[in-house]
């Protein structure tokens with residue numbers, strides 16, 4: 001039976017639950033901000049680290065496949081287990097990162113965009129508009145082969161063609177002392193999907209697109225990325241970009257890093273996997289807090305997975321377990337939900353869902369702008385006598401109050 005007054009969802013969102021403090025906030029956000037207004041239609045996957053362990057990580061792959069089926073997913077932060085976590089939770093083994101598993105199945109590009117509030121000033125004073133990072137979430141150092149060398153010898157790269165044909169070898173180094181080697185790869189198809197996703201996202205968000213790599217040094221590897229972006233632009237996007245008054249340009253990564261500091265923002269900066277990993281954390285922290293960063297994984301087939309950029313906030317969770325008050329910031333988690341709801345509403349032609357999600361975002365931002373905020377933001381907020389640090393739950397309650405006012409106005 002449908003409840004009167006609640007917004008209905010035509011199709012489900014794949015809901016992927018996670019660990020520790022992020023999981024605690026996930027539950028409160030749903031109870032206080034979503035369930036009172038929505039008939040939440042989700043297909044639920046519990047990726048709590050013990051559930052992944054019990055299913056030999058099958059649940060993670062099932063969750064990713066569900067996103068392929070339904071098109072939209074929302075994910076809480078999850079523990080990537082290391083040896084400490086194996087002991088802490090009594091796991092069978094240190095399972096691979098759920099994000100890596102999901103990204104590999106969706107072959108996606110990760111877009112990270114800061115949440116801006118007028119009283120949270122970026123450390124870089126030139127920045128007026130958001131800088132979004134588009135990170136290629138495939139290959140490179142994340143699926144490398146690496147080796148420790150302890151005795152003298154010759155290191156080579158060897159490529160053996162499957163159907164016979166000449167074997168290609170290239171010397172890396174004649175080792176005369178101990179050292180290390182690393183080999184990384186990428187594939188044209190994935191780079192092309194990455195380029196397409198970036199052009200499409202820039203057009204949708206109406207921002208200029210920069211792509212940067214180190215093609216002067218890495219002439220073949222990074223050069224291939226540069227060429228694929230250029231071809232993709234010339235063949236499929238140039239006209240649309242020109243019409244929209246947008247620009248695309250390629251530049252060296254060090255040049256881009258220097259320019260970004262002096263730009264006013266409003267850019268989508270596309271980066272290879274590792275560069276994007278590093279730069280997105282830099283941009284997040286320069287915007288105030290890791291908790292003010294949203295993240296969406298877009299597959300080349302148009303599947304969307306929304307997640308927070310931060311982790312499970314382990315240290316805060318241990319305080320929470322001891323019964324101490326925490327002041328953990330749920331903004332990114334709220335924006336993962338609003339992002340997923342907007343996308344679901346757009347795909348299903350349910351404008352009331354899109355409009356609810358937009359109101360939720362406004363309620364969250366205006367709460368911060370009124371001076372009610374979590375501890376991480378206190379240090380970076382513009383000085384104002386109204387500023388007060390509140391607990392996680394008090395902050396969510398304050399947003400709930402504003403949301404109710406805005407919805408009934």
Ligand code: NAP
Pocket residue numbers: 076077078079080081099290291307308309310311312313314315316327328329330374376
């Ligand atoms: P983290 O959870 O991002 O937290 C690092 C620090 O950043 C926190 O101790 C806190 O600083 C601050 N912080 C992050 N999010 C915050 C929030 N919402 N509100 C307030 N402060 C926040 O990273 P971590 O401690 O390195 O990793 C913990 C676990 O998360 C690990 O098991 C890791 O595998 C996992 N992880 C998951 C994801 C994901 O699923 N997307 C991403 C990264 C890490 P203070 O302590 O100074 O307050």
Ligand code: MG
Pocket residue numbers: 277278281
């Ligand atoms: Mg990172």
